[in-house]
Amino acid sequence: MADLLERAGGPAAGADLARLNLAQPLKDGQQVVVPRLGEPDVAAAPRPTARPANRPPAAAPVAGARINLNTASKAELESLPGIGVAIADRILRHREQHGPFVSVEAFVSARLVPAATWERIKELVDIS
Numbered sequence: 219m220a221d222l223l224e225r226a227g228g229p230a231a232g233a234d235l236a237r238l239n240l241a242q243p244l245k246d247g248q249q250v251v252v253p254r255l256g257e258p259d260v261a262a263a264p265r266p267t268a269r270p271a272n273r274p275p276a277a278a279p280v281a282g283a284r285i286n287l288n289t290a291s292k293a294e295l296e297s298l299p300g301i302g303v304a305i306a307d308r309i310l311r312h313r314e315q316h317g318p319f320v321s322v323e324a325f326v327s328a329r330l331v332p333a334a335t336w337e338r339i340k341e342l343v344d345i346s
Contacts, residue, residue, distance in 0.1 A: 219244060223252075230254075245338075247299065284344040287325055288318040298342055300335035319345045 220240040223229050234255045244250065285294050287309065295306035309330050319325045322345050326336060 219250070222250060284342055287343050287345055288313065290343075299338045301331065301339065305331055305335070321345055 219238060219242045222244060223235075223240070229235055229252060232254045234253045234257065237253050285298060287295075290309075292303075292306045292310060295301050295309055296303065301309075312328055312330055313319075316328075319328070322340075322343075325345060331339070
């Protein structure tokens with residue numbers, strides 16, 4: 219994260235670097251959201267309910283917050299790499315029919331996402 223900020227020319231004035239994990243390794247294509255001082259947490263901010271059809275889903279924000287698979291909205295799920303409308307719907311249906319996931323292992327065993335997708339999102343999500 220620190221290398222990314224340096225290569226981008228440094229943080230913008232008013233960036234709240236205390237809310238970032240500057241030692242966090244990043245992955246190719248991952249979106250990084252640098253919050254401003256006084257701005258609410260990205261996880262608490264309202265998310266759009268739909269994205270334009272011509273725009274691919276963005277990677278999950280990197281302000282240290284993980285997306286909770288038990289409470290995530292459809293839009294939040296779709297913001298994860300490799301999760302589109304169909305997989306987000308599958309996860310939401312599973313939650314409605316079976317209740318919340320009791321563990322990450324329970325989510326993985328439900329086989330709601332392909333193994334390759336799980337590898338891409340496992341560091342971006344949690345179960346709580």
